[in-house]
Amino acid sequence: MTQLIPILAQEGVSIAPAAQALVTGLSLGSIYALLAMGFVIIFKSTRVLNFAHGALATLGAFLVAVFATSWDIPGRWIPSLPEWAAWVSAALIALLVAGLFGMMLERVFIRPMVGEELFAVAIVTLGLDIVLRTILNDFIGVNARPLGDPWGIQLVDLGWVRIAYTEILQLVVTISLVVAMALFFRTRTGVAMRATAFDQEGARAQGIGVGRIFSLSWGIGAVFAGVAGVFLSIHPRGPAGVTQQTAFFAFAAFPAIVVGGLDSIVGAVAGGMIIGLAQAYSGLLPWEFLGTGFGGVVPYIVMLIVLFIRPYGLFGTEEIRRV
Amino acid sequence: MRGRPLLHTTYGSDQALLNTGTKKLLMSLFMLLLLAIPLFAPGTIGEEGSLPGPDFLAAGDWLRLLSTVGIYAIGALGLNILTGMAGQVSLGHAFFMGLGAYTAVVLGAPEGALWGLGLPIWVWLPGAGIVAALVGIAVAPTAMRVRGLYLAIVTLGLVFIGAYLWRNLDFITGGSQSGRSHPQFEFKLWKEEAPLIDFSEDGIWFGVLNLSSEAKTYLLILVLTIAAVLLAKNLHRTRSGRAFMSIRDRDIAAEIMGVNEFKYKTTAFAISSFFAGVAGALLASLVGRTIPETWNLFLSVQFIAIIFIGGIGTVSGVILGTLFVILLPRIVKDFTEWMETVVESGDGIMAGVLDLFISTKPGDFGLINTSAGVAPGLGIDQFNLVIYGLLIIGFLIFEPLGLYGIWIRIRNYWKGWPFTY
Numbered sequence: 227m228t229q230l231i232p233i234l235a236q237e238g239v240s241i242a243p244a245a246q247a248l249v250t251g252l253s254l255g256s257i258y259a260l261l262a263m264g265f266v267i268i269f270k271s272t273r274v275l276n277f278a279h280g281a282l283a284t285l286g287a288f289l290v291a292v293f294a295t296s297w298d299i300p301g302r303w304i305p306s307l308p309e310w311a312a313w314v315s316a317a318l319i320a321l322l323v324a325g326l327f328g329m330m331l332e333r334v335f336i337r338p339m340v341g342e343e344l345f346a347v348a349i350v351t352l353g354l355d356i357v358l359r360t361i362l363n364d365f366i367g368v369n370a371r372p373l374g375d376p377w378g379i380q381l382v383d384l385g386w387v388r389i390a391y392t393e394i395l396q397l398v399v400t401i402s403l404v405v406a407m408a409l410f411f412r413t414r415t416g417v418a419m420r421a422t423a424f425d426q427e428g429a430r431a432q433g434i435g436v437g438r439i440f441s442l443s444w445g446i447g448a449v450f451a452g453v454a455g456v457f458l459s460i461h462p463r464g465p466a467g468v469t470q471q472t473a474f475f476a477f478a479a480f481p482a483i484v485v486g487g488l489d490s491i492v493g494a495v496a497g498g499m500i501i502g503l504a505q506a507y508s509g510l511l512p513w514e515f516l517g518t519g520f521g522g523v524v525p526y527i528v529m530l531i532v533l534f535i536r537p538y539g540l541f542g543t544e545e546i547r548r549v
Numbered sequence: 550m551r552g553r554p555l556l557h558t559t560y561g562s563d564q565a566l567l568n569t570g571t572k573k574l575l576m577s578l579f580m581l582l583l584l585a586i587p588l589f590a591p592g593t594i595g596e597e598g599s600l601p602g603p604d605f606l607a608a609g610d611w612l613r614l615l616s617t618v619g620i621y622a623i624g625a626l627g628l629n630i631l632t633g634m635a636g637q638v639s640l641g642h643a644f645f646m647g648l649g650a651y652t653a654v655v656l657g658a659p660e661g662a663l664w665g666l667g668l669p670i671w672v673w674l675p676g677a678g679i680v681a682a683l684v685g686i687a688v689a690p691t692a693m694r695v696r697g698l699y700l701a702i703v704t705l706g707l708v709f710i711g712a713y714l715w716r717n718l719d720f721i722t723g724g725s726q727s728g729r730s731h732p733q734f735e736f737k738l739w740k741e742e743a744p745l746i747d748f749s750e751d752g753i754w755f756g757v758l759n760l761s762s763e764a765k766t767y768l769l770i771l772v773l774t775i776a777a778v779l780l781a782k783n784l785h786r787t788r789s790g791r792a793f794m795s796i797r798d799r800d801i802a803a804e805i806m807g808v809n810e811f812k813y814k815t816t817a818f819a820i821s822s823f824f825a826g827v828a829g830a831l832l833a834s835l836v837g838r839t840i841p842e843t844w845n846l847f848l849s850v851q852f853i854a855i856i857f858i859g860g861i862g863t864v865s866g867v868i869l870g871t872l873f874v875i876l877l878p879r880i881v882k883d884f885t886e887w888m889e890t891v892v893e894s895g896d897g898i899m900a901g902v903l904d905l906f907i908s909t910k911p912g913d914f915g916l917i918n919t920s921a922g923v924a925p926g927l928g929i930d931q932f933n934l935v936i937y938g939l940l941i942i943g944f945l946i947f948e949p950l951g952l953y954g955i956w957i958r959i960r961n962y963w964k965g966w967p968f969t970y
Contacts, residue, residue, distance in 0.1 A: 259628030293638045338946045344698060345638050348943050349857055352850060353941030360934040364927050477709070477846070480702050488698065526706035530691065532701060537694045545696070547801055 243385040247506040253393040253461070255452050256400040257504025261479035262486060262494035263407065266449030270423040270489050271443040274336060275348040281358035281478025282328060286452015287373065287459045287468035289360055294375040309376045321452045322339035328448025329441045337440065355473075363470045370467030379462040390462045399453065404495055421444060423489075451476070455464050461487075465472045478505075481525035487542020497539060501525045564786050566779075583771055587612065587764035594757060612763040613835070614879055619767075619774035622832045622871040626781040626864065629822025632792065632853075633862035635817035636797025641704035642825050642852045644711035647844030648684055649677035650731065650827025650833035651721050657732030664721050669737040672831055679891040681826025682819040689815040696720040696800075708846050715841030729834040729838035730940055734766055766801055770831065778825060782864045784820070793817050854937060858944050861952025869952040877940075885917050 261279060263453045268276050276282075293299045294316040301312035335354055339347045377391040421429040422439045430436050458475055459468040482501040486493025501524075508524040538544050554570055557563035567573045587593060588600040590607035605611060626851050628642050657673035658665030668676075688707065695703055715722045719749040723729030734748035748765040762769075784790040794802035804810045853873065859870020888903045906916045915931050927935065948954050962969070 273702065335942055335946070342945075342949070345701070346857075346949065348698065348701065349853060350942050350945050352853065353938040353945070356850070356941075357935050357940030360927070360931045360938070364931055480705060484699060484702050510656070517713075519713050519716055523710050523713040524711050529706055532702070533691070533695055533699070537696075537699065 239355070243510055244507075245387040247510055248503070249387055249389050249393060250463070251503035251506030251507075252499070253390075253502070253504055256396050256408065256442075256476075257457050257461075257498075257500035258479050258482040258502050259495045260400055260403065260450050260454035260457070262475055262482045262492060262498045263403070264447040264454070265479065265483050266486075266489065266491055266494040267407075267443050267450065269483075271419050272332070272336065272440050272492075273347075274351060275344065276329075276339045276487070277287050277352040278355040278358060279387060279447075279479070280326055280473035281362065282323075282324070282448045282451035283455030283476050284468060284473045285327065285351055285358065285455070285457070286321055286324040286448065287452070287455035287472060288366060288371065289324050290317045290456050291373045291454070291459070291468055292318040293317070293373065313374065313376050317456060321449050321455050321456075325445040325449040326450040328451075329445040331448075332441055332444035336444070337437065341456035360472070362441075363523065366468060366470055368470070370465045370469045372467040373456065373459050375460045377460070392457065392460050392462060395463075396457045399457075403450070404491075409493060415439075415442070438462045448507030453481075476527050482527035484529050484539055487539030489543055490539070490541035493539055493541030501528060504528050560608070564878035566782055579774075584768070585924075586759060587614070587767060588758070590764070593759050593764075594810050599843075606616050609761060609763040610728070612761075612767045614876065616763070616767045617832075618779070618871050619722070619770040619827050619854065620835060621875055622774050623831070623867055624825055625823040625867045625871050626777050626858070627828065628852045629823070629856050629862065629867045630781060630784065630793070631817050631821035632857055633867075633888045634784070634797060635642030635814065636800075637792040637814060637817060637913065639704045639821070640701055640846070640849045640853070641688075641707035641711075642821075643844045643846065644704075645681045645685060645822040646708040646832065647711055647715055647827030647841075648932035649681045649733075649829030650839065650844070651715070651718075652680040652826065653677040653833065654731050655721055658730070658731045663723060663729060667740055669739060670732070670734065671736070673732060674827060677830035678823040678827040681829070682823040685818040685822025686815055689818040692818060692842055693811055693814055694876070694934075705846070705871035708844075709851055711844060712841065715844060722841045723741055723822045725841055728838050730838045731829050733837075734834055750956075766835065770835075773831070777781075778864060778868070779865075781824075785864070789813065789816055793889070799870075832881045857938060858951050860951030865956075866953030869902075870953060872954060877936065878930075881933055881936065882929055929948040 237437075243327065253290050261283060264282075265276055268279075274515055293314050296314070298316070299319055300315045301307055316467045326494070332355065335350060338345065339546065368410055375392070377395070379390070381388050381390040382394075411420055418429065419439050419442065421434055422436050424435055429439075454476075455468065455472060458464060458472060459466075478501070479498070482497040483494060484493070484497070485500055486497025505521050505524045508521050511520070531542065536542075554568075562568060568577055581793070585600055585602065585608050588607070589602040590606040591604065593599050593600045593607070599607075606615070617876075624642065624646060627645075628639065631637050631639050653673040653676065655664050656666050656668045656676045657670065659667045691703060692700055716725055723727075735744035736746040736748070737744045748769050749762050751759075751761050752765070753759050754765075784793075793816075794809045795806065795808050795818075796810060796813055800810060826936070829844070836843075855870040855874045856867055857870075858873055860866025860870070885907060888907050889909065892907060892909060893898075893901050894900060894902050916927065918928050944951055950957065
C-alpha cells in the first residue's frame with residue numbers, strides 16, 4: 227500500500243521510525259494475510275487461482291459502506307444500540323451478504339469450469355474481475371466512500387510510536403480469524419474441506435458433497451477478502467473509505483500468496499506479514515535514486531528472491547511431476 | 550491431383566501454408582481487399598475517382614482502427630507463441646511492449662531534453678524488438694524455475710516492476726504528468742532532413758494514388774502484420790515450433806524425448822518478446838504520445854482476451870480474436886449512438902424498445918448511460934469493459950476453442966453436409 231509510506235516519513239521527529247515501521251508493517255501485513263488466507267482457502271479446495279480477489283475485497287468494503295452509512299441496517303430498527311455495536315453488526319451483515327455473493331459467483335461462473343485446465347479457470351476469474359470492478363467502480367464513484375466506522379483517526383500515542391485503534395482491531399481480528407480457521411478445520415465440515423483439497427474424487431467417493439465445499443470455500447474466501455477490504459478502507463493512514471483503487475491493492479497480495487506458497491494457510495499468514503513488513507521498512511531506505519512508488523514494487527522483489535530460493539514458496543507443497 | 554484437394558503426394562504440398570486451392574483463392578482475394586481498402590475513399594485515384602466498395606472503412610478513423618488491429622495482432626501473435634504454442638502463461642506482455650516502445654523512443658526520437666538518438670525507422674523498429682527479446686531471454690531462467698500458475702504471478706510482477714521503472718525513468722518516458730511523444734512513421738536512410746517516404750503526411754504515391762496519412766500508415770502496418778503472420782505461421786512447421794508444442798503438451802515427456810527444455814523455453818520467450826517489443830513501438834508511434842501508465846496490466850489482459858476469444862494456439866484464431874476485441878468497442882459505441890438518435894426521435898415501437906437499453910436523462914432506466922454523470926447506468930467505456938469481461942468468461946465456458954472453434958464447427962457442418970457426422 228503505497229499511500230501509507232510517505233505519511234510515515236512525515237511523522238514528527240519524536241517518533242522512532244523503526245518502531246513506527248513495525249506497527250505499519252504489522253497492520254499492512256495483517257491485511258495482506260487476510261487477503262492471502264481467503265485466496266488460499268479458495269485455491270486449496272477448488273484449485274482456482276482467483277484474480278477477482280481484489281474485486282471481492284472492494285465488494286465487501288462497499289457493502290459495509292452501504293449497510294452502515296446509507297441504509298443503517300440494524301441501527302435504524304434498534305435505536306438504543308450503541309454506535310460501535312450498530313456498526314459492527316452492520317459490517318457483519320454486509321460481510322455475510324458478500325459471502326453469499328461469493329457463493330453465487332462460484333455456482334454461476336466457476337462450477338461450469340470444473341475439470342478444465344487450471345489456467346483457463348484463472349482467466350475466467352480475470353474476466354470476472356473486470357466485470358465486478360467496473361460495476362463496483364460505477365457505484366463507488368470518483369470520491370472515496372467512507373465506511374462510517376466509529377473509531378476514525380483515534381490513536382494511542384506512546385510518544386515514540388503511534389498506534390491507531392483500527393490497527394489494534396485489525397490485529398485482534400486477524401489473529402482470531404486465524405484461530406477460528408484452525409478450529410474450523412477440526413470440525414466435520416472442515417475435515418470435509420481438507421479431504422476435498424487433498425483429493426476431489428476421493429472425497430466424493432467418501433460421500434462428501436464436493437460442490438457444497440466449493441461453494442463454502444468461495445463464501446469464506448469472499449468474507450475474508452471483504453474483511454481485508456474493510457480494514458483497508460477504515461485505516462486512518464489510508465484513503466478514508468472504499469475507492470476505485472481498493473481492488474488494485476489486492477494485486478499486492480499476490481506476492482504474499484506466492485511467498486507463502488499457493489496452498490498453505492500458514493504460508494499465507496507468514497507471507498502476508500513478510501511482505502507487509504518489507505514494504506513498511508522499505509520506506510525507511512534513505513536512497514534518493516529509488517524514486518517514487520518504490521514501496522509498491524517491494525512485494526514483487528521479495529517474491530522474486532523467495533522464488534529463486536524456493537520455487538514453490540516457503541510453505542507450499544512441491545508439485546510432483548510424472549511423465 | 551485435381552479435384553482431390555486433401556490428397557498430398559509430396560511433403561512440400563503437405564506442409565504448404567495454403568495447402569488447398571480454395572485457401573489460395575480466398576486468401577489472395579482477402580489480401581487484395583485489404584490492400585484496396587484505402588482506395589475506397591472518394592478522390593484517391595486520379596482527380597475524382599475511387600474504387601467502388603465500403604467507403605466508410607477508408608475514412609480516417611476506421612483506417613486508424615484497422616492499423617490498431619494490425620499492431621495488436623502482431624503483439625497477440627507473440628503472446629500466442631509463448632502461451633498458445635509453448636504453454637507458458639504470461640501476464641507480462643504489457644511490460645515487453647513498454648520496453649519496445651521506450652527503446653524505440655530512445656533510438657528514434659530527435660535529440661532534445663529527453664534521451665533520443667534520432668535514428669531512422671529501420672533502426673528503431675528492429676531495435677525495439679531486439680532489446681525486448683534480450684530482456685525476455687534474461688527473464689526466461691526464472692520461468693524455468695517456476696511453472697504454471699506461479700509463472701502467471703511472476704509475470705504479473707513484471708508489469709508492476711515495469712510500471713515503477715517507467716514512472717521513475719522520466720528522462721526516457723517523460724514521467725506520468727506529460728508523457729512523451731514517439732517517433733513518427735517516416736522512412737529515412739539516415740538523419741537527413743526530408744524523409745524518403747513519409748507516412749505521416751498526406752501525399753501522392755505512384756503518381757496517381759492520392760493517399761491520406763492514415764492510409765499510408767495503414768499500408769505500412771498491413772505489410773508488417775503480414776510479415777508477422779507469415780513468421781508465426783511458419784513457426785508451426787519448424788523444429789522449434791514442434792518443440793514448443795511438445796513442451797506445452799507435457800514438458801517432462803518432451804525432455805525425455807530429447808527436447809532441450811531450457812533452450813526452447815528461452816527461445817519462446819525471446820520470440821514472444823520480440824513481437825511484443827515491435828508491437829509496443831508501433832502502438833506508441835501510432836498513438837503519438839504515451840504516458841507510462843499506458844503499459845499497465847489491462848493491456849496484458851487485453852492480449853490474453855484476444856488469444857482466448859480467438860482460439861488459443863492458432864494463427865488465424867488470433868487474427869479473428871484481434872479483429873473482434875479491437876472493433877467491438879467501436880461497434881458498441883456506434884450502435885449506442887444509433888440507439889440514441891432513434892430514442893430521441895421518439896416515434897415507432899423501436900424507440901420504446903431501445904429506451905430500455907439506454908438512459909439519456911436523470912431518472913431514466915437503462916444499461917448504457919449516454920450523458921455521462923447525469924443519467925444512471927454504465928458509461929459507454931465501462932459498458933465495453935463489462936462486455937469484455939463477460940466475453941472472456943463466456944468463450945471459456947461455452948467455446949474453449951474460441952472463434953476458431955466456431956469456424957471449425959461451421960466448416961465441418963458443410964463438409965459433411967447433409968450428414969452431421
